[in-house]
Amino acid sequence: MALLALGICNALAQKVGSTSMQFLKVMPSARAAAVGEAYSVWASGAEALFWNPGGLASVARHEVSLTYVDWLFDTKQGAFAYALSLGNLGAIGLQVQYVDFGVFEETTNEFPYIIDPDRPGMTGRTFRPFGYLIGATYGRYLTDRFSLGLSIKYAYESLFNDKRVEQVMIRPGTYADVNTWASGILFDFGMRYNTGFRSIQIASAVQNFGPNVRYATEAYPVPLLFRVGVAAHLFGPIGLLQGGYEKSRLSAAFDIFHPNDYAQQFHMGLEYEFMDILSLRGGYKFNYDSDGLTLGIGLKYKVGNMQVSMDYSYGSMGDYLEDVQRISLGVIVP
Numbered sequence: 001m002a003l004l005a006l007g008i009c010n011a012l013a014q015k016v017g018s019t020s021m022q023f024l025k026v027m028p029s030a031r032a033a034a035v036g037e038a039y040s041v042w043a044s045g046a047e048a049l050f051w052n053p054g055g056l057a058s059v060a061r062h063e064v065s066l067t068y069v070d071w072l073f074d075t076k077q078g079a080f081a082y083a084l085s086l087g088n089l090g091a092i093g094l095q096v097q098y099v100d101f102g103v104f105e106e107t108t109n110e111f112p113y114i115i116d117p118d119r120p121g122m123t124g125r126t127f128r129p130f131g132y133l134i135g136a137t138y139g140r141y142l143t144d145r146f147s148l149g150l151s152i153k154y155a156y157e158s159l160f161n162d163k164r165v166e167q168v169m170i171r172p173g174t175y176a177d178v179n180t181w182a183s184g185i186l187f188d189f190g191m192r193y194n195t196g197f198r199s200i201q202i203a204s205a206v207q208n209f210g211p212n213v214r215y216a217t218e219a220y221p222v223p224l225l226f227r228v229g230v231a232a233h234l235f236g237p238i239g240l241l242q243g244g245y246e247k248s249r250l251s252a253a254f255d256i257f258h259p260n261d262y263a264q265q266f267h268m269g270l271e272y273e274f275m276d277i278l279s280l281r282g283g284y285k286f287n288y289d290s291d292g293l294t295l296g297i298g299l300k301y302k303v304g305n306m307q308v309s310m311d312y313s314y315g316s317m318g319d320y321l322e323d324v325q326r327i328s329l330g331v332i333v334p
Contacts, residue, residue, distance in 0.1 A: 018220070018221070018261050019220060019221050019222060019223045019224075019259075019260065019261040020157070020182065020213055020215065020220040020221070020222055021131065021155055021157050021182070021184075021213065021222045021223065022223065023077065023097075023099040023131045023157070024133070024155060024186075024207075024208050024222060024223045024225075025223045025225065025259065026069060026071055026077055026099070027050055027051065028047075028050045028065075028067035028069065028077070028079035028081075028097065028326070028328070029043075029047050029050055029051070029065070029067055029079075029311075029326070029328055030067060030296060030298075030311035030312055030313040030326040030327055030328035031047070031279075031281065031296065031298055031311045031313070031328065032047070032050075032051060032313075033294055033296065033313040033315055033324075033326050034269070034271075034281035034282070034283060034294055034295060034296020034297075034298075034311070034312075034313035034314075035253060035269025035270065035271055035281050035282070035283040035294065035296070036267045036268050036269040036282075036283020036284050036285050036294045037255065037257070037267045037269075037283070037285060037294075038229060038231070038253035038254055038255040038267040038268055038269035038283060039051050039052075039229075039253065039255070039267075039269075040052050040190075040192075040203040040204065040205055040227040040228065040229035040255050041055075041192060041201045041202065041203040041229050041230065041231035041253055042055075042231055042251075042253060042271075043055040043203075044056075044058045044059070045058060045059040045060065045063040045065075045083050045332065046059065046063035046064055046065040046081040046082060046083040046093060046330065047065050047081065047330070048083075048093070048137075048139070048149065048190075049065075049081045049083065049093045049094075049095040049135065049137045049151065050065075050079065050081065050095065050097075051190075051205065051227075052149070052188075052190035052191075052192065052203055052204075052205040052227065053093075053137045053138075053139050053148075053149025053150055053151045053188050053189070053190040053205070054139060054147050054148055054149040054190035054191040054192040054203060054204075054205065055139070055147070055149070055190065055192050055203070056083055056091050056092075056093050056137055056138075056139030056147075056149045057090060057091055057139040057140050057141045057147035057148075057149065057192075058147070058192075059083040059084070059085050059091045059093070060085060060332045060333060060334045061084070061085050061333050061334060062082075062083070062084055062085075062331075062332070062333040063081075063082070063083040063084075063330070063331065063332050063333070064080075064081070064082050064083075064330065064331045065079075065080070065081040065082075065328065065329075065330045066078075066079070066080055066328065066329045066330075067079040067326060067327070067328040067329075068326065068327050068328075069324070069325075069326050070324065070325045070326070071099075071324055072317065072321055072322055072324065073101075073102065073322075074101075074102035074103075075099065075100065075101050075102055076099070076100045076102075077097065077098070077099045077100075078097070078098050079095070079096070079097045079098075080095065080096045080097075081093060081094070081095040081096075082094050082095075083137075089140070090138060090139055090140025090141070091138070091139050091140065092136070092137065092138055093136070093137040093138075093139075094134075094135070094136055094137075095133070095134070095135045095136075095137070095151075095153075096132070096133070096134055096135075097132060097133040098130070098131075098132045099130060099131040099132065100128070100130050101128070101129040101130060101131075102128070103126050103127075103128050104126060104127055104128070104129065105122060105123075105125075105126055106122075106123045106124075106125040106126060106127055107121045107122055107123065108121060108123055109121060127160050127161045128161065129157070129158055129159050129160070130157075130158055131155070131156060131157035131158070132155075132156050133153055133154065133155045133156075134153065134154050135151050135152060135153035135154070135188075136151065136152055136153075137149060137150065137151040137188070138150055138151075139190075145193060145194040145195075145196060146191070146192075146193050146194075147191065147192050147193075148189075148190070148191050149188075149189070149190045149191070150187065150188070150189055150190075151187065151188035151189075152185065152186075152187055153185070153186045153187070153188065153208075154183065154184075154185055154186075155183060155184055155186055155208075155213075155222070156181065156182075156183040157181060157182055157183070157213075158180065158181040159180045159181065159215065160180035160181075162180060163179060163180060163181055164177060164178070164179055164180065165177070165178055165180055168216070170216065170217050176217065178216035178217060179214075179215070179216065180215075180216075181215075182213040182214055182215045182220075183213065184210050184211060184212075184213040184222060185210055185211075186207075186208045186209060186210035186222060187208075187209045187210060188205065188206065188207045188208070188209070189205065189206045189209070190203070190204065190205035190206070191203060191204055191205075198232065198233070198238050198239065198240055199231075199232045199233040199236075199238045199239065199240070199251075200230065200231075200232040200240075201230070201231055201232070202228075202229065202230045203227075203228070203229055203230075203231075204226075204227060204228040204229070205225075205226070205227045205228075206224070206225070206226050207224070207225040207226075207227075208222050208223055208224050208225055209224060210222060221260065221261075223259055223260065223261060224259065224260040225257070225258075225259050225260075226257070226258040226259075227255050227256070227257055227258075228255065228256050229253060229254060229255035229256070229267075230253070230254055231251065231252065231253035231254070232251065232252060233249050233250070233251045234249075234250045234251060234252055235248075235249060235250040236248065236249030236250065236251075237249070247274070247275050247276065248272070248273060248274045248275065249272070249273050250270065250271070250272045251270070251271045251272075251273075252268075252269070252270050252271075253267075253268070253269045253270075253271075254266070254267070254268050254269075255267040255268075263287060264287070265285065265286060265287045265288060266285070266286040266287060267283065267284075267285050267286075268283055268284050268286070269281065269282070269283035269284075269294070270282050270283065276300060277299065277300055277301065278297075278298070278299060279297065279298035279299075279300075279311075280296075280297060281294075281295065281296040281297065281298065281313070282294065282295050282296075283295075289318075290317045290318035290320075290321050291315065291316070291317060291318075292316050292317075292318065293315075293316045294313060294314065294315045294316070295313070295314045296311060296312055296313035296314065297311070297312055298310065298311040298312070299311075305333065305334065306331055306332065306333050307331070307332040307334070308329070308330070308331055308332075309328075309329070309330040309331075309332075310327075310328070310329055310330075311326075311327070311328040311329075311330070312325070312326070312327055312328075313325065313326045
């Protein structure tokens with residue numbers, strides 16, 4: 001599967017910035033962001049719906065994940081995932097994501113706005129683009145070490161308040177009525193494999209496989225994402241290296257990430273967990289224009305028979321862009 005997915009991504013590779021629906025590349029989960037998005041192996045339960053459907057099979061009886069993302073330029077994203085175990089039949093999950101791109105001022109090259117000396121081209125009106133995604137996932141173990149998953153998703157993006165604009169100039173001298181939105185049906189495929197040697201696991205996923213989506217008169221591809229990764233505990237009860245405190249662990253993960261609109265990229269992350277309560281995380285994303293260092297912290301505690309987790313992540317976006325922050329809340333009912 002990993003070789004097939006890599007071949008697909010290479011075959012469909014596009015120029016930088018040529019894909020639509022860029023919000024599909026802004027991934028939820030504060031824990032995942034804190035470890036540099038090296039998360040294809042560690043994505044499990046409800047969070048696997050966002051990253052690798054192959055990890056859904058490890059869900060407890062019920063799991064819920066909520067994430068809020070404070071993204072760039074006033075963009076806000078919210079994400080919800082629910083996963084349910086079906087026992088020997090596998091597991092199912094539902095995800096919903098919503099993105100608010102903030103308020104934009106409308107501009108035009110028409111008279112009399114274009115000759116306004118104070119605000120040339122500004123109409124005084126505003127609009128608010130948005131996007132959302134709804135998806136369902138099924139995953140199950142084929143053996144006690146190997147799991148597979150499949151997601152089907154509906155993605156929608158609106159670029160203007162009105163769904164249709166009449167008599168827009170699409171080329172010099174040519175006018176037409178155009179839609180200001182696009183939508184499409186997309187698929188995710190994923191797998192995860194426990195090697196059986198201490199804690200080493202490998203995983204791969206292909207996300208957003210589907211047809212081009214159409215805006216106005218042109219069709220554009222969506223971000224097709226391929227991930228393959230490996231992760232293991234370095235220190236701990238089943239760590240690769242002996243020693244360390246029995247109730248703590250240090251884990252590492254590494255992902256190769258290949259989008260269809262950029263060169264191959266690399267994600268690396270570390271996570272230290274103490275007493276199954278406190279987690280400290282850090283990571284780095286290589287071959288990015290702006291992304292780089294990531295940091296985060298997590299807390300887990302019991303409320304009755306439920307396990308509640310709270311996670312925070314910080315991501316540096318270089319010298320010219322705002323930093324990105326995520327907050328996640330998770331609930332597991334065993």
